[in-house]
Amino acid sequence: MAIVIETTDLSRVYQTYQKPEGFINSLKGFVNRKHVSKVALDKTTLKIESGQIVGLVGANGAGKTTLLKMLSGLVTPTSGDARVLGFRPWERKNEFLRQISILLGQKNQLWWDISPADSYSLLARIYDLDPAQARKRVEHLAEMLQCTHVLHTQLRRLSLGERMKMEIIGALLHEPKILFLDEPTIGLDIVAQETIREFLDQYVKEKEPTVILTSHYMDDIAKLADKLLLISKGHIVYQGTVPEFVTKSNTELAENEEVDFEDVIRRFLEAESRVR
Incomplete structure (x- = not known):
């Protein structure tokens, strides 16, 4: 299968103004502003093949949506490079935009x-x-x-x-040849979630687009994804299949302890939240 998405050290850093408390300090801030750098995505290198559903999983603020927005051309990276269908996304060429679609759940x-x-x-x-x-x-x-x-x-x-x-x-x-889906089942009832999962599974088999899917409902990832990307604090910490991830995590978590994909992800997100 052909490589349709490829990134090299792709990163995005946001500069935010640190507003001091109080009226007088706010006035001083006009003269002496203090800025804080927030690393949303840190030097990410990855390759994604055509016709796959790729599950992108991480805690809130881990960098999932930032990565999707850069790959779809909505956000320009601070450094690094990316090619999607042979185009630099942020150049927003018509030939590129006609071949992709992004759906943000909210x-x-x-x-x-x-x-x-x-x-x-x-x-x-x-x-x-x-x-x-x-x-x-x-x-x-x-x-x-x-x-x-x-x-x-x-x-x-x-x-x-x-x-x-x-x-x-x-x-x-x-x-579109590439579809970016950011939380497409967020807030939906169980029946609607299952209908959309079944549709996506059938549609990808029929049309063979490449789909990058983010979701906090682990059934979306476990039932649909051919490949898993696990992101933590702006870093891709795992690339591979869901079964390989569960097997690897079972070995690392505890010998003779059987856990499923949702259990493993829950533990990962809980650990990350404590660190954050």
């Missing part, structure tokens, strides 16, 4: 006051898609996600689970 890309069907018509124009083919694609995806009955309802009148399904259809309308 951000809407569809228009709030119109129906999803109308939003898809606008997106089809933006991506210069054939209207008839776009409608057929929407119908096919909606059937797979079991949400055809709400295509013509205002987005703001839909439940959270229905809205997320609509957002997924919008993200896939132009058949």
